[in-house]
Amino acid sequence: MKEVELKMLERAKELLTSGEVARVIGWKKGDFCHDPSPASFETVEELNDFVYDWFCGANLSKYLIQMSKKEGKTAVFLKPCDTYSFNQLVKEHRIKRENMYVIAVECLGKLDVEKMKAKGASMIEGVDVQDEKVTVHTLYGDQEMEKSEVLLVKCETCNKTHQAKDEEIILHERQPKDVNRLAEVEALEAMTEAERFAFWKEQLSKCIRCNACRNVCPACSCIKCVFDNPASGISAKANDSEFEEQMFHIIRAFHVAGRCTDCGECSRVCPQNIPLHLLNRKFIKDIDTLYGEFQAGETTEGKTPLTSYTEEDTEPNDVFNGEAK
Amino acid sequence: MLKIAKERLNELYAAIAEAQALVLPLKKAGEVNYGAWAEGVEVSLETLKTVKSPKDMFFPQSENMMKFKTEGKNIEIIDVRGEKTPTVLFGVKACDYKAIEVLDKVFLADPVDTYYQSRREATTIVTLACSKPEESCFCKAFGIDATNPMGDVTTWIDEAYLYWQANTEKGESLTAVVSALLQEGGEAEVAAQQEKTTAILEKLPFSNLDLSRFTPENLNELFNDSAWEEMSEACLGCGTCTFVCPTCQCFDIRDFKTNEGVVRYRCWDSCMYSDFTLMAHGNSRTTQMQRFRQRFMHKLVYYPSQNDGLYSCVGCGRCVNKCPQRLNIVKVIKTLGGKKND
Ligand code: SF4
Ligand code: SF4
Ligand code: SF4
Ligand code: SF4
Numbered sequence: 050m051k052e053v054e055l056k057m058l059e060r061a062k063e064l065l066t067s068g069e070v071a072r073v074i075g076w077k078k079g080d081f082c083h084d085p086s087p088a089s090f091e092t093v094e095e096l097n098d099f100v101y102d103w104f105c106g107a108n109l110s111k112y113l114i115q116m117s118k119k120e121g122k123t124a125v126f127l128k129p130c131d132t133y134s135f136n137q138l139v140k141e142h143r144i145k146r147e148n149m150y151v152i153a154v155e156c157l158g159k160l161d162v163e164k165m166k167a168k169g170a171s172m173i174e175g176v177d178v179q180d181e182k183v184t185v186h187t188l189y190g191d192q193e194m195e196k197s198e199v200l201l202v203k204c205e206t207c208n209k210t211h212q213a214k215d216e217e218i219i220l221h222e223r224q225p226k227d228v229n230r231l232a233e234v235e236a237l238e239a240m241t242e243a244e245r246f247a248f249w250k251e252q253l254s255k256c257i258r259c260n261a262c263r264n265v266c267p268a269c270s271c272i273k274c275v276f277d278n279p280a281s282g283i284s285a286k287a288n289d290s291e292f293e294e295q296m297f298h299i300i301r302a303f304h305v306a307g308r309c310t311d312c313g314e315c316s317r318v319c320p321q322n323i324p325l326h327l328l329n330r331k332f333i334k335d336i337d338t339l340y341g342e343f344q345a346g347e348t349t350e351g352k353t354p355l356t357s358y359t360e361e362d363t364e365p366n367d368v369f370n371g372e373a374k
Numbered sequence: 375m376l377k378i379a380k381e382r383l384n385e386l387y388a389a390i391a392e393a394q395a396l397v398l399p400l401k402k403a404g405e406v407n408y409g410a411w412a413e414g415v416e417v418s419l420e421t422l423k424t425v426k427s428p429k430d431m432f433f434p435q436s437e438n439m440m441k442f443k444t445e446g447k448n449i450e451i452i453d454v455r456g457e458k459t460p461t462v463l464f465g466v467k468a469c470d471y472k473a474i475e476v477l478d479k480v481f482l483a484d485p486v487d488t489y490y491q492s493r494r495e496a497t498t499i500v501t502l503a504c505s506k507p508e509e510s511c512f513c514k515a516f517g518i519d520a521t522n523p524m525g526d527v528t529t530w531i532d533e534a535y536l537y538w539q540a541n542t543e544k545g546e547s548l549t550a551v552v553s554a555l556l557q558e559g560g561e562a563e564v565a566a567q568q569e570k571t572t573a574i575l576e577k578l579p580f581s582n583l584d585l586s587r588f589t590p591e592n593l594n595e596l597f598n599d600s601a602w603e604e605m606s607e608a609c610l611g612c613g614t615c616t617f618v619c620p621t622c623q624c625f626d627i628r629d630f631k632t633n634e635g636v637v638r639y640r641c642w643d644s645c646m647y648s649d650f651t652l653m654a655h656g657n658s659r660t661t662q663m664q665r666f667r668q669r670f671m672h673k674l675v676y677y678p679s680q681n682d683g684l685y686s687c688v689g690c691g692r693c694v695n696k697c698p699q700r701l702n703i704v705k706v707i708k709t710l711g712g713k714k715n716d
Contacts, residue, residue: 080579080708081509084700087608107699112608163695172509188577251403257426257435259644261612261698277649284649286613286626287436287641318698320614321405321425 050178053155054101056218057126060152062093064124070150071121074112076105082175083162087112089123101126103176106159106201108314110134110144111267117145125149126218128156129209133310133346134267136213140349141308143270153214157223158196158204163322165199168192202326203313206230212347230311234330253298255321258287262315262325268305275300298328306332307355310346339363375564376538376549376556383419383536387411389552390462394498397431398464399424408463419465419502419531422511423692427470427620429477431463432493435617436641439489439627443635452635455489458496462548465502468523469513469690473620474499476677476686480623498544501525503564505532505571510691512580512704518688520575521568530564537564580689580704584712590679597671601709606666608699613644615693615702616669621686624650645669670706 061073077088077098085100087107108131116123127135132153138144157178165173165185172188183199185192197205206228211217229235237245263269263276275281276297285297302309311333315325336343340354340362378386390396391411399418400409406421408428426435441452466474474494481490501523504511513520522528526545530537537560540549549556575581587596616622626643629636643650645668651658659665677686687703694702708715 079700080704084694086700089607166508171506255403255405255407255425257613257617259613259617260647261610261614264610264612265698273648277647279649279652285641286643286647318612318614320618320696321407323403 050102050157053218053220054099056220057101057152057154058096058099060216060218061090061096061099061124064150065090065093065096069122070124071119072116072123074109074116074123074125076100076107076109081173083160083165083173089116101154103160103178104162106161106203106317108134108265108267108312110138110312111265111270113144113149114138114270117148122148122150124152126152126154127211127213128154128159129211130156130203130207130310130312132211132213133209133344134312135346136349137308137310137346138267138270139213141270146349151213151215153211153217153219155219155221155223157221158200158207160196160199161201161317165194168194168199170194201313202316202324203311207313213349231330231334233324233327234334237327237331252323255323256298257321258285258297259320261318261320263301265314265318266301266305267310267312267314268308269301298325302328302332305329307336307343307353308345309333310344335368339368375560376553376558377535377560378538378556379535380531380533382555383417386536386552386555387417387464388413389555390464390548393460393551395459395461396464397428397461411464420506422467422504422506422508423690423695425618425692425696427473427618427690427692428463428466429470429473429620431461431497432474432490433477433481433623433625433642436639437489439638439640441635441637442629455492458492461493461497462500463497464500465529466499466523466525467502467504467690468518468520469511469688470620471499471501471523471525472513472516472518472688473690476621476681476684476688477623479681479684498527498548499525500527500529500545500548503528503530503568503571505530505567507571507575507578508691509579510694511575511578512583512689512691514575514578514581514689515583515585515707516685516687516689521571530560530567532563532567535560535563580691582714583704583707584714585674585685585707586712586714587710588674588678588685588707590675593671593675593679596675596710597667599710602663602667605701605706605709606663609646609662609666609701610699611646611648611662611665612698613642613646614696614698616644616646617642618692618696620690620692621673621688622669645672666701670703673703674707674711 064070073090076085078100079085083104085105087109090096109125110131139146170185170187170192173185175186177184181196183194183196208225276284278284309329313326336354343354396411397408398411399406399421401416401418406418406424407426408424438454440454443450481487503523504520507520524541526542528539538556540546624643625640627640629638646665673687678684694704
């Protein structure tokens, strides 16, 4: 990981020094080894804080909406999953592609510090990753963990590859994972209606309506969200009744259907760890079943299942009656 | 001092719950939040940071304030407050207890917020000392002693026992309710634990943050500091930091038309939200930098200048752990707080 970081740093310096770009978007060091923040770097000095490590899970694509409007070119480091969001935003005319310079960077999965803490690690000072093993260095000594158990949820099933790049920094090839990202959705589908309702009720009633899931989502790029608009009649800042949250989440899931790239940011940021990705993956699965395999964000052009109509399309009524083709 | 064996805690909960409502940290759907005790729930006393703080118990995320009924030209105002159920709030950590003092200064100052007051008065608070503080805790920086929280009753927990010490009249009455379950003893064990924990607290990375620059005299200088721009750059404008914070106290009030007339309702608001401070003329804060600055200036400068220097951050570390972008008050303190942070 260190070699990758050094290569990235070297490129960032070159690009800024030569004036090819006005700024570089990446991650900067935090107070611990596990809390880097997304950041933009405009000078070589600012790059002193640059970092790329096992905790750079944040998706940088959404910043580009603001950044691509600034003077000059913006270089950005994108992980495989981030490039899907990038393409989707270009397709929706939210990012000006010609103002961007995409450096595809390797990702062998990012780690979730909360999962490490849940396994008893306290006062974490650093991590070392060797293939599938993670050594967590703490003030109280080292702790060994399986990498698969401390990955971010979005990384557990990720088999994504870069879909956008102007150049790449990839030093280690990644082996495809033999996992079914829809397994959890299938498990939910297998439940009875009552069980499924109970599952979501328990999960969604934890929601504190902080809107982090919405604000981080690259598919949620409305300038003014209907839930923030006092004139909309449904603007809301709190969970009004115990389960009112279903409205917010279901409306949001519908709104991003067909555009959600399964980047997994919503589940990553939720302070209550609500498995929001399951709502989106249900839509992804249904779109695949009803209209044929489709992955949002693979391209920046072309029609999508929910924005094109053919006479063969499944009728809503057939879906409702369970008779869809 | 009194004590009860750990494996008998369920009996203690049951005895309290028989007399009053009992609210304590519960694990539900994988996360620990305060909730009402009932037979079979999973209590998680040791969890340092419940996702939401206990402030909900006095200042719920949303509540109805009153109802209006109109008939012809008459408006009837219906009081929905009612009597509050006597409640025991159990397992409150030192930082969260201090946060209640911060809230009291806002809600119990003239004009008194009667919604808050009635819940506050109906509640007996049982605190729990920490013995395993973690890296994001920095209560010590605000002069809070995690090993000796106050409250109506203070408790400590170790491998074998929960130790119990009543501090107030309310605390004594609660002790009377459960006295059959408690036995004498524990002073030595508690003192030993406190000593050990104090040593850990010393070593925490943020325990000695320098706050010296946050004074009313520096208000303008801090407000105009150019560092806010960079510090807030990655802020999403979500409400996570405000909604998990035990001291954030802002709310919004709206009227809704319902089948039973108009309901006036209030809910938590966040200074990080784009419609916060929206007025008829527009919004006085138009950028996320201004909103971000407001949150931290309020905690570290505005509130203390109106409350004899009391900061309205208690160092619970929730925003440190939960901000999706890893921005937080510690980064602000380190950037602006004082020379010793360098
Ligand atoms: S809904 Fe979630 S997974 Fe889908 S694009 Fe938005 S943040 Fe990513
Ligand atoms: S991030 Fe989680 S808690 Fe916040 S609004 Fe979304 S689902 Fe609710
Ligand atoms: S500081 Fe973090 S938690 Fe607070 S509003 Fe900004 S992004 Fe959200
Ligand atoms: S500002 Fe952060 S650390 Fe301070 S009391 Fe609020 S949540 Fe806790």
